Amino acid sequence: MTEPSTIELPDGRTLAYAEYGDPAGTPVFAFHGVIGSRLMWSLCDDAATEREIHLIAPDRPGFGASDFQRDRRLLDWPGDVTALADSLGVDRFGVVGFSGGGPHAMACAHAVPERVRGVSLVSTVTPPETRDRADPFNEAVLSATRFVPGFSQTAFATSAWLADNAWPGFRTALTAGSPPADRAVFDGPAGETLFADGAEAFSQGSQGPAHDLPMVGNDWGFDASAVEPPVRLWHGRADETVGLALAQAFADSLPDPDLYITDDAHYSTLVNNLGAVLDGAAAT
Numbered sequence: 191m192t193e194p195s196t197i198e199l200p201d202g203r204t205l206a207y208a209e210y211g212d213p214a215g216t217p218v219f220a221f222h223g224v225i226g227s228r229l230m231w232s233l234c235d236d237a238a239t240e241r242e243i244h245l246i247a248p249d250r251p252g253f254g255a256s257d258f259q260r261d262r263r264l265l266d267w268p269g270d271v272t273a274l275a276d277s278l279g280v281d282r283f284g285v286v287g288f289s290g291g292g293p294h295a296m297a298c299a300h301a302v303p304e305r306v307r308g309v310s311l312v313s314t315v316t317p318p319e320t321r322d323r324a325d326p327f328n329e330a331v332l333s334a335t336r337f338v339p340g341f342s343q344t345a346f347a348t349s350a351w352l353a354d355n356a357w358p359g360f361r362t363a364l365t366a367g368s369p370p371a372d373r374a375v376f377d378g379p380a381g382e383t384l385f386a387d388g389a390e391a392f393s394q395g396s397q398g399p400a401h402d403l404p405m406v407g408n409d410w411g412f413d414a415s416a417v418e419p420p421v422r423l424w425h426g427r428a429d430e431t432v433g434l435a436l437a438q439a440f441a442d443s444l445p446d447p448d449l450y451i452t453d454d455a456h457y458s459t460l461v462n463n464l465g466a467v468l469d470g471a472a473a474t
Contacts, residue, residue, distance in 0.1 A: 192208070194206035194249065194254065194255045195207055195208065197273065197277045199270060199273050203256070204257045205248055205251075205257075205273070206248065208229070208231065209244065209245065209247070210231055210232060210235040211235060211237075211239045211245040212238065212239050212243060214244065215239075215241070215243045215244040216242060216243050216244065216284070216307075217243075217275070217280045217283040217284070218243050218246070218285070218286060218468060218471045219246050219247070219271055219275070219284070219286070219298070220247045220285075220287075221247075221250070221286065221288065221292075221294045221295055222250070222290075222387070223290045223291055223313075224289060224315075224391075224399050224403045224406070225349070225388050225391045225399055226288070226391050227253050227391050227393075228247040228249050228390075229254075229386050229387040229390050230383065230384065231245055231247035232383055233380055233383055234464050237464040237465045237468055243468050246283075248271070248274055250267070250398065250402065251270075251398065252394055252398025252399075253394075253398040253402075254390045254391070254393055254394075255393070256398075258394065258397050263411060264293055264405055264406065264411055265300075265410075267297050268300075268301035269301075271302075272302055272305065281305065282304075282306070282307050283305060283306065284307045284308045284309070284470075285308075286311075286312065286468070286470075286471045287312070287314055288312045288460050289313050289314065289431070289456065290402055290403065291314075292311040292312070292316075293314070293315055293406045293410055294406075295309050296309065296311070296412075296414050297412070299418070300416075300417050303417065306419040307419065307471070307473040308420050308422070308470055308471050308472065309420065309421045309470075310470040311421065311422070311423045311424070312423075312425075312459055312460045312467055313425060313426065313429055313431065313432055313457070314423065314425075314432065314440070315407070316432065316437065316439065317410055317414050317440065317443075319443070323438075323439050324436055325433055328431070328433075332403070332407040333407075335400075335403050335404040342399075342401075342404050343397070346399045347400075349399075350392035350395050353391075353393075360385070360389060361385050364376075367430075369428045369455040369456075371428050371453070371455040372455040372457045375461045375462075380461050384457060414440075414444070415445065416445075417444075420473065421444050421447050422447070423437055423441055423449045423450065424459050424460075424467060425437035425438075425450075425451060425459060426452045426453065426455045426458065427452070428455040429455050431455075431456040432456065437449065448470070450463070450466070
């Protein structure tokens with residue numbers, strides 16, 4: 191694992207990021223999940239290089255090597271992204287969001303539509319207005335992170351401890367209950383990258399994920415159905431983290447979406463469709 195690059199943001203925070211693919215290619219920003227970091231996107235290095243895409247993967251505040259931002263809102267994220275883009279001399283760019291990174295990609299499309307070429311959402315968390323389609327247990331847990339004081343922090347504290355102190359236990363916790371399609375990915379060549387990516391989410395403890403999950407489960411602060419850049423979604427029939435019905439309801443709310451339904455699950459939808467996802471964000 192190489193050390194990340196960093197910039198200092200206007201408010202003095204450090205934002206960390208990694209770069210993959212072709213440095214002279216079409217810029218695409220990639221946003222990780224609630225348990226994730228910049229490391230996940232190393233899986234896209236070869237696909238990005240082949241497509242002449244410059245993939246830029248920042249750690250969100252409190253994840254990896256990026257400073258925590260207290261009271262962060264979803265619409266604060268586009269400011270961090272555009273500051274990073276400006277520092278790299280990037281004008282227009284695509285965005286990819288995986289899982290909890292999906293709302294962050296949509297926030298960029300809403301806030302700076304003139305700069306966003308295209309949006310690719312993979313296994314994405316969907317807006318609150320779609321949640322009547324959610325699995326009742328998953329929705330109950332998400333609601334608890336929003337309304338039960340300390341629940342989110344406590345829920346992620348065990349994962350943070352395991353990542354730092356009991357690596358076999360952390361790997362087991364990350365894969366527990368995974369559908370067969372995801373289990374195959376964890377057991378395959380991408381597995382070690384995904385385990386390292388998950389652990390990096392907790393390199394500063396649990397505060398990053400603990401803030402992120404209730405935030406993406408709350409009101410996003412904008413009308414996602416009104417975004418201007420083209421939106422493409424990839425979602426797996428076997429996804430038990432964010433059910434397919436949620437993705438279908440979200441797609442139905444968008445003006446002109448492309449929804450690609452696969453036989454994969456949560457992680458495997460990304461790993462098995464890397465090239466197409468990058469193409470969608472780069473609007474090629």
